[in-house]
Amino acid sequence: MGPTPVLDQFLGSLGELVQNRDGAKVQDFLQIEPPLSDIYERMIEELRNNFPPCPKSDAELLQRCDRLVPRSKGSSSWTAFPTFLKLYLTFLRDVKTENLLETYNLLKALLNQCVLALGDSQMGVVVLPTVLYLSKVLAKLAMGLDRRPDLIAHILRMEGQPDQDDTVEKVTLVEKSANVVREAFIKCLTDRTGTPGPHGKPEGKRIGIYLMANLCLKLLFQCGKLRNAEQMFASITAQSPPLAYFPASQRVTYLYYLGRYLFANNLFFPAQTALQAAYDQCHRQATSQRHLILTYLIPCNIILGRFPSRALLQRPEAHGLAEQFEPLCRLITRGDYLAFRQHLSLSSPTAEWFARKGILLTLRNRCEILVWRSFARKVFINGGFHGDPQAQAQRGPPPYLYLNKAVVATRWLQSQHALSGNDPAGATAALNKYGSQVIFEPTDSEYAGLSGEDEYTGPQDSEILAEYGDYIAPDGFYNDEGYWQPSETGQLVDGEPYDDYGDCDVYPYSDEPEDSRYSHTPSPLMREIESIFASLLTQGLMRGYLTHRNPRFAIPGARLRGALPTGFPNVWQTIFSHENEDSSVPGWVQPPPTGFNAPRANGGAGGAGGAGGGRVVNLSGARPVGVQ
Template sequence: MAATPILDQFLSGLAAIVQDRDGAKLQDFLQIEPPLSDIYQRMIEELRQCYPPGSQSETVLQQRCEGLVPKTEGGSSWSAFPTFMRLYFTFMRDVNVENLLDTYNLLNGLLNQCVLALGDSQMGVVVLPTVLYLSKVLAKLAMGLDRRPELIAHILRMEGTNDQESIEKVTLVEKSANVVREAFIKCLTDRSGTPGPHGKPEGKRKGIYLMANLCLKLLFQCGKLRNAEQMFSSITAQSPPLAHFPTSQRVTYLYYLGRYLFSNNLFYPAQNAFQAAYDQCHCQALSQRNLILTYLIACNIIMGRFPSRALLERPEAQGLAEQFNPLCRLIVRGDYLAFREHLSLDSPTSHWFARKGILLTLRNRCEILVWRSFCRKVFIHAGYLGDPQAQAQRGPPPFLYLQKLLVATRWLQQKHKTPVANGIGHASENFSAYGSQTVLTQADPEFSGLTDFDTVAAPDADHEILEKYGDYLAPDGFFDEDGNWQDNVSGSLIDGDPDANYDERLLNPYPNSAYTEQANQPSLLMRELESILASLLAQGLMRGYLTHRSPRFAIPGARLRGALPTGFPNVWQTISTREQEDAHVPGWVKLPDPAALSAGPLMGGGRVVNLSGARPAGAP
């Protein structure tokens, strides 16, 4: 076998590094990203000449790598590391960067073996920097391929794996996240260091949030946020307090935690996480602060607190005023139709929100605030605000007739040139009266002939129906009640002719029910407005009660503070007061409260009481 001076020198250096347990230097030695220096190129040539692909050369190379770890009486104490080093050398020898999918597979196998080496209780911490380095390279490659699927489409076709359904089930990014998650678990479950909330991270536990942040980045990239739930639960149960870790790790983790909570509609905890990340982020990291501020502002808007001018004038807030100020003005104005148009899917103003992943959340969560502003304005201009001269026990409370709110809604619909329903609840031409009356949309094409509650299909429409649905109504054959196949040679209707007495119920099951508008019943729009007000009252965004016989909204107890502060309380104060009852943020391990610790012994927490000599209850 030919001499390998470069490989010998490399192995000698690795043995010394392992002996000194210098993880940072080991990571610096094991470079894989091109362009590589000349000495690595020479080592690769030696590997290709002296250790070509084959089982015999692989065995010899494995034996040489086994000399890197110290020997014990029972053999090698770190058997996973020599295998990892052999895979490293074969990776350097066989990798072809032009074949991206093959490069990904080789690197994925190398990282898997490095994670196994990380699991050793004594020596595993040595490869922690290497695991992080390989994970970052694998994540970079996986996310690059995810953004450019055309780069590997021809390879997938050649390998016969161009099954779109199977590709979508587990993407390359998700596979990478699964490997990184294994490294995260090994760091989290490490027993080194002082346990408890005051113990600082030592050993592999120093990499808890490094691996967690990288895994969360991959999960957000592939859209598998549900897979992060177990990570946050494990961190809550086993991780040291986040305050013991470096600032960069804290900021990154709190950002991803806020994103996760935001996606699960936990806006107050998400706001706390984003606020902490923004406060701790370096003032010169403008792009990172801009990203955090985007979601922090969105959280606050949903909870009724709008960004100030001073905040939007900060350097890191560049470009945010143009996006959020129009949205805030629409919420204050109370024009729910203009709000919907502003955040509609085909609106140019919604593209930025869609790219940030907050469009649908803002649409769904802020519309109730728009309705609150709309009701408040109608109450100011058309409601009874109360008589300030009346005595304490006389006079009705402030109220608003809902008929005036209905008229204002009709006016708003006409202002936007939206076809509205007439007095008996029927929609104008090409629009349906079924569904929402506040936002009327065009009828579904499948029900284009349904323009009235009492509409019945015309007799001459049977021919068109048979042409369109004949294979279903009159098939070539059918199974009878005995399970035998019967041919339908005549092409007749399998279910027979419909009974003419039920024609009017084919499209409307309740033609004569209470859904039909009558003079002494509220309109469909009135019912919908009552539902909206009931939702506002249930959420605490408005205070008062509704009456149905003479539909109105009343505000009792308004003599001391006034009708508006009593009936329309501050949204942010209402939500924050309610949420502050439980200030715990899931997934955020904080330092224990000193006051709670000092009160613990007085409350008997953690003490063992001997009850062996206690008498039964009721004994003399």
């Protein structure tokens, strides 16, 4: 074995830093990202010449590294650190940067061992900066490979990984990295240094709680496994110090990911609260970060009924967002449900940006009810009865709107789209005879001709016959007498619908129910409009009641405020008044309340069993002190 002056100097200096518990400089010493400086290259050359890959050399390296650990009475319990340091040296010696998958595996094993070293109750905090550094490098490599799977596709084929069982959910490199980072997060969260729980301040390894949580959340969002973050937020709520005790950069990043998680789980008001706090606390010069927060804060507010102001969209951090959200807000205000669906349809070029941000389906599902509210409001303004100002309140009827006017307005919208030709699917809704009259669904080929417009000639497509032949064109059937009756291929067993059932009362596809004895039965479109109005009333977006025999929407109690403010309250104020009853945000640990009116642990507002701050005590009958 030849001399190793660089390695000896490296280990000696590192040992002094460990003795001094200088974690920041320890992390600065343990560099792995290329390009490395010349002194590291010389150390790597010494390792390759004197410690070639073999069990004996690795044992000698471990023996050298074991001397760096502080000892008490000749022994040390921090056995994980020498093993980690040995893995670090062998990583520098063996890594081949051109083999990205092997580099990832070596780096993940190195981080795993570093997390084990972090678990030591006495010395673990020394490697906390190193754990964070290695986690960032591993996350960067994993996300880069996730975006460019072609870089490792040939290696995966050589290892036979594509031959795995397709029924088992595959774990990506990003998810594997998140699992390792989560272990480091748990080590930080469960540290017993200082006062635990929401009343304690971050000390020891607990200062890394949100550093590791933010990195883990970043990886989980990258691989689309948000459900794995639920336990993280629950653990933070139960054990973490208040978020306010941590630096602003950690607070903003955590609130951003928390807001996105709540948004993805349809908890829009808590999500808006978290995202708004992240935006308010983000530095004004961090334009890109504020832009990212606004990308999700604006749609969250739109769903809650609050549109972005022009002043907000003109800020530097909102550059490019006006082009995406202003047309959406105009469509919601207009009340044209067909134009709204066309704007956010999967085939629309405007929907591509929303899809990339992961908010397309949420906007489609959650904003359409606001479109219908605008539609109902406009129909009421133009065709409703607003009340007689001359009549007395006791005698005059309340404002109301006949729902058949909403039906006419819906048909008019459909006809306008049919004339424009810009929305074939929406235009066809006006002619739809199957099920919903509002939502267009293309007619199934098996049911063609049931409307009476086209004569049914049987299935002609060989693919349909091959797949559904047993159902629509069987070889035969049993007749009324129980005998087998052969059937020619391609013929309906029960005959033509109009020949057999055209005159029956149970015929469900009558084109003109008004001409029959069931003329009082509402049309499918009327049923849908009534259901939409009922949904708006249930959600509090409209106020009043519905009558069903002569379908109409009535607005009682409108004499003082007027029909529009009473029947169509402000959406944001309605939701805010309901949701603000509980202002807590899941996953956001707030400092305990302080001051004279703060409730105490025993549930009282003041002293034990007596009147305290915040309570009103009647002293009118109290006697002076000393009076018997």
